Amino acid sequence: MTYILTIDTGTTNTRVSLWNNATVIAHSANEVGVRDTAMSGSKDKLEQGVRKTILDTLAKANVTEDEIDLVLGSGMISSNVGLFELPHIPAPAGLQQLARGMVAVTIPTVFSKPIYLVPGVRNVVENIGLHNCEAMDMMRGEEVEVMGVIDQLGITGPAMLIMPGSHSKFVCIDEKNNILGCVTTLAGELLYVITHNTILAKSLDSDFAEFINPEMLLAGAQSAQTIGLGRTCFNVRTLDQFTIYQRNDRANFLLGAILGADLLTLKNSTAIKMMPGTPVIICGKPIMKEALALLIKNDDYFSGKVTVVSNEMQEHLAGYGAIKVATARGLIK
Template sequence: MTHIITIDTGTTNTRVTLWQDHQVLAHEACEVGVRDTAITGNREKLQNGVRNTINKALASAQVDAEQIDLVIGSGMISSNVGLFELPHVLAPAGLQQLARGMVSVTIPEVFSKPIWFVPGVRNVVENIGLHNCEAMDMMRGEEVEVMSVIDQLGITGPAMMVMPGSHSKFVCIDDKNRITGCVTTLAGELMYVITHNTILAQSLDSQFATSINQEMLLAGAQSAQTIGLGRTCFNVRTLDQFTIYERNDRANFLLGAILGADLLTLKNSTAIKMMPGTPVIVCGKPIMKEALAILINNDDYFSGKITVVSDETQAHLAGQGAILVASARGLIK
């Protein structure tokens, strides 16, 4: 019987999963992330948050710390504001490259046993300046999620993984199932700021779209790609003041505008190589992944198969992917 703890730390949250022979025994989360280190200038809050969340998961499953065979950390936990800074591995990077890049560190303030950290992946761009900075991008956390999706869905690349969220990621996979590059946008953060902290807050009741309205979604995307994101956003207020469209309709228009701008990134970014016929796999937050799949499906540029990953499949992507990487390293019998 093998007991494994996986730690997935992001900017604002940490998720800890306790596994027994590839089955989830317990899952706990806390609102502590690397943002806290960036704000306070020290790791104490992050260390305490991770330790307490691990202890909660152990207590929930009635498992003793001594019974744990392996601890794996992925995500922003390996950044310069995480628990231990680990350099990105360079693309192209698949399971083997990620496995070779893993490093074991004991942090007594967090857990008594060593934590194996999974590295992030970055694009290869030399002598970065204004002329080529758009080609540069990096990830910490998405790489293990990508490996899990590839494994669970039996994917053989080339493919494009589309992962909308606070920071939307577009990840390019080659025919050897290696990550060859990625590109990031601030889609979710833009959505949050515009919905809560601008003049549009009143027009949207400070709420996101609660269900998809395809007509409004497509109209917002078309508008953003024609007259720009700033003007399209202001039109949400016009729709509120002078038309009969309801709050959820207006929220869909805004969602379409922001994700429509993301489609321009997907088509034109020099950080990835998107071809019209490349299969697209969409996973991420429920409404956002559904919306992006509709926009891609309705855009003549894209002719490849579109797969939307189910909520059930993506429930524990980070942990499953981290375990796959650890297995490739030979850490799991």
């Protein structure tokens, strides 16, 4: 029996899974991430939060720390506002490059045994300035999810993986399944801030779309691409004040606006190479996956096959990918 702990720390949340022979036997999540370090200037809350999430997971399975054979960490845990900063490796990078880049660190306040961290991946841009900064980008955490998706779906690139979240990622892979580069937007954070902390909060009841309304979603996307995101956002208030559209309709309009702006990024960013016929694979939360799939299928630019990752596969994707990297490193027989 082999027990493996996988830690996935993001901007706002930390998820820990306990695996036994490729099966998750316990899982916990807590609302703690590197945003807490960035805001407070201290790693204390993050350390305590990751530690608590680990202990919660072990308690669910009645497993002790001493019984754990391997601990793997991915995501923002290895960033400059994480628990141990690990440099990104340059693209192109595949499974073997990620495996060679893993580093074992000991953080006694988090766990008694070493944690093997998977490095992030960055685009390669020289002499960065205003003229080329848009071509630069980086990821932490998405690289293991990409490896997990490739393995579980049996993908052979080229392909574009779309991963909406607090920071949405668009990751380009080549015919050898190497990560060629990525581009990031603040889509999730923008949606949260606009919904909760602007004049639109009342028009949205400080809540997101409950289900997709295709008409409103597509209208919001079209508006953002025509008159800009700022003006389109204000129109949510207009829809509230002067029309019969309901709260969920208005939330769909805003969601469409933000994701529509993201599709502009996907088409035009110099950080990645998106061709109209490139197959697209969409991960993420159910409503975000559904919304993006609908927008892409209704956009004449995109002609490649669209695949939506199932909720079941999505649930433990980061941990699954980290285990694939660790196996390539030789840490798992």
